[in-house]
Amino acid sequence: MRLLRWVGLLAGLMLWQGLCSAGIVGSAMLASPAQVCAGLWELAVRGMPPEFLLHKHVLHSLLLVGTGFLGALFTGVPLGLLLGGSRSARAVLEPVFEFFRPVPPLAWIPLSVLWLGIGFKSAVFIIFLGAFFPILVNTCSGVRNVSAGCIGVAEVLGASRRDIWLKVLLPASLPSILAGVRISMGIAWMTLVAAEFTGVQQGYGLGYMIMTARDLQRLDMIMAGMAVIGLIGLAIEHCLGRIARYLLRWR
Amino acid sequence: MPTDLTLEHLCKSYPQTTGGLFPVLEDVCLHVEKGAFVTVLGGNGYGKSTLLRIISGMEQPTQGRILLNGQAVRQRLGRVGLVSQEVDLLPWRTTLDNVAFGLELRGMPQAKREHLASAYLRAFGLEKFSACYPRELSGGMRQKVAIARTLVTAPDIILMDEPFSALDYQTRTSLQCFLLQLWAKLRETIVFVTHDVEEAVFLSDYIVLLSPIPAHVVEIIPVPLARPRVRSAAATAALCRQVLEKYGSSSCVDNDEMRRAL
Ligand SMILES: Nc1ncnc2c1ncn2[C@@H]1O[C@H](COP(=O)(O)OP(=O)(O)OP(=O)(O)O)[C@@H](O)[C@H]1O
Ligand SMILES: [Mg+2]
Numbered sequence: 487m488r489l490l491r492w493v494g495l496l497a498g499l500m501l502w503q504g505l506c507s508a509g510i511v512g513s514a515m516l517a518s519p520a521q522v523c524a525g526l527w528e529l530a531v532r533g534m535p536p537e538f539l540l541h542k543h544v545l546h547s548l549l550l551v552g553t554g555f556l557g558a559l560f561t562g563v564p565l566g567l568l569l570g571g572s573r574s575a576r577a578v579l580e581p582v583f584e585f586f587r588p589v590p591p592l593a594w595i596p597l598s599v600l601w602l603g604i605g606f607k608s609a610v611f612i613i614f615l616g617a618f619f620p621i622l623v624n625t626c627s628g629v630r631n632v633s634a635g636c637i638g639v640a641e642v643l644g645a646s647r648r649d650i651w652l653k654v655l656l657p658a659s660l661p662s663i664l665a666g667v668r669i670s671m672g673i674a675w676m677t678l679v680a681a682e683f684t685g686v687q688q689g690y691g692l693g694y695m696i697m698t699a700r701d702l703q704r705l706d707m708i709m710a711g712m713a714v715i716g717l718i719g720l721a722i723e724h725c726l727g728r729i730a731r732y733l734l735r736w737r
Numbered sequence: 738m739p740t741d742l743t744l745e746h747l748c749k750s751y752p753q754t755t756g757g758l759f760p761v762l763e764d765v766c767l768h769v770e771k772g773a774f775v776t777v778l779g780g781n782g783y784g785k786s787t788l789l790r791i792i793s794g795m796e797q798p799t800q801g802r803i804l805l806n807g808q809a810v811r812q813r814l815g816r817v818g819l820v821s822q823e824v825d826l827l828p829w830r831t832t833l834d835n836v837a838f839g840l841e842l843r844g845m846p847q848a849k850r851e852h853l854a855s856a857y858l859r860a861f862g863l864e865k866f867s868a869c870y871p872r873e874l875s876g877g878m879r880q881k882v883a884i885a886r887t888l889v890t891a892p893d894i895i896l897m898d899e900p901f902s903a904l905d906y907q908t909r910t911s912l913q914c915f916l917l918q919l920w921a922k923l924r925e926t927i928v929f930v931t932h933d934v935e936e937a938v939f940l941s942d943y944i945v946l947l948s949p950i951p952a953h954v955v956e957i958i959p960v961p962l963a964r965p966r967v968r969s970a971a972a973t974a975a976l977c978r979q980v981l982e983k984y985g986s987s988s989c990v991d992n993d994e995m996r997r998a999l
Contacts, residue, residue: 633825635821635823635825636825636827638795638821638825639821639825639827639838640838640842641795641814642793642794642795642814642815642817642818642819643815643838643839643842643886643890644814644815644816644839644842644843645842646842649842653838653841653842654827657827657829658827658829660829735870736828736829736830736831736870736871736872737828737872
């Protein structure tokens, strides 16, 4: 089975290379795998724009996504707990959130540039918006679905309100929270490129790198940039999956 | 410390979705002495779980009082142990941590509470499973863990809501014996709810027979059998038959009524 997973990937690569080498798809439309690899190498050692090396782009993007995501995590979970646990909080806040939730994060770009200016803050804000709602909604529904039995046990044993929150509601809704976290991380990473299109002063970021490559019509570098984004996304998802499996080993 | 329990004119009614009140308990009075093992016998929907939830302090009665050692206590949560009808171990905690949960809530230091919880697990024959999660335990084992979790906090009174009704015959009878052994050692006051006449006769000092809803105490039947009891003894069987007659007559729909209804 493990082997089979590679077969498809390899076949795809070969087909891709074949199409390009045979000239079926023009080089102005698609760079071949070999060209993409060369582009990747050039990005890593020479940089795009020159002197702006790949690993710095990666680090910068990770910083953006990390900041936006952590912001969403540290506001979304407490707010979700509050929303799930308190009926009056839900009555007040739910309509507000339900109103903003369907607005795509990218639609916020003009406002966020107006408020926060072009650059890091604005990009973080857009990523934050994309990541916030899945965490909020999942945490809230997780808390609401905690069985009355679990809460009753703690009550009968004399638990305080605080203990019920920390030792029952939070751990019981962890599966749901983690599901939200994984969705959020995916969205945050996807929002990244668009967020970086809002302009990055320092000249770093994978999205910025791809846009620069586009201006120079370096198709190989554009595609290499896309591949890097895909691979990093995959790696993050893998790590989160590992963490979730460890935290939910009781299931 | 064993405590005696008095229920004074307990009434409970629930608001109905259709409006109005649905009376579940009506004037339940009962006195249970220190260290007694009492069973409450009643069929499905007689309000047995409701009664225990009220005694435990999870719900308040609509009317009436609950006295512990002669004193009305409104805040009973944390003083009365409840083993509920559905097994409700916290699935993210290991067996040991589930048993130690009540101690943890009381702020006992980790080393001490784990020591105490381990001692109980050993007594319950569960020490091998102390690092397992609830999903890895059988139903009977889970029930034992739930009982250990209640006992380890040394509550004033132990309430048990049909703790064995979901178990097979073998497991049920062996857990009954186990419970009696524990009780003989600890001498705690136990109020044990069941719908099983045999179980009631085998376990308790006396049986409190409930009426159908709205429930009140129909009769208190003493069980004058010497302990340790033998299930197959003639006296046990005779008493079972006697209780069953009273229990049956309170729960059967009248024959004529049935004929008219169908
Ligand atoms: N929270 C509630 N709200 C409304 N009605 C309730 C509530 N809890 C119990 N009841 C009603 O009270 C009655 C008694 O329920 P209870 O669960 O106490 O019965 P029981 O004797 O424990 O039954 P069983 O043997 O099936 O466990 C039922 O008719 C039920 O519909
Ligand atoms: Mg019940």
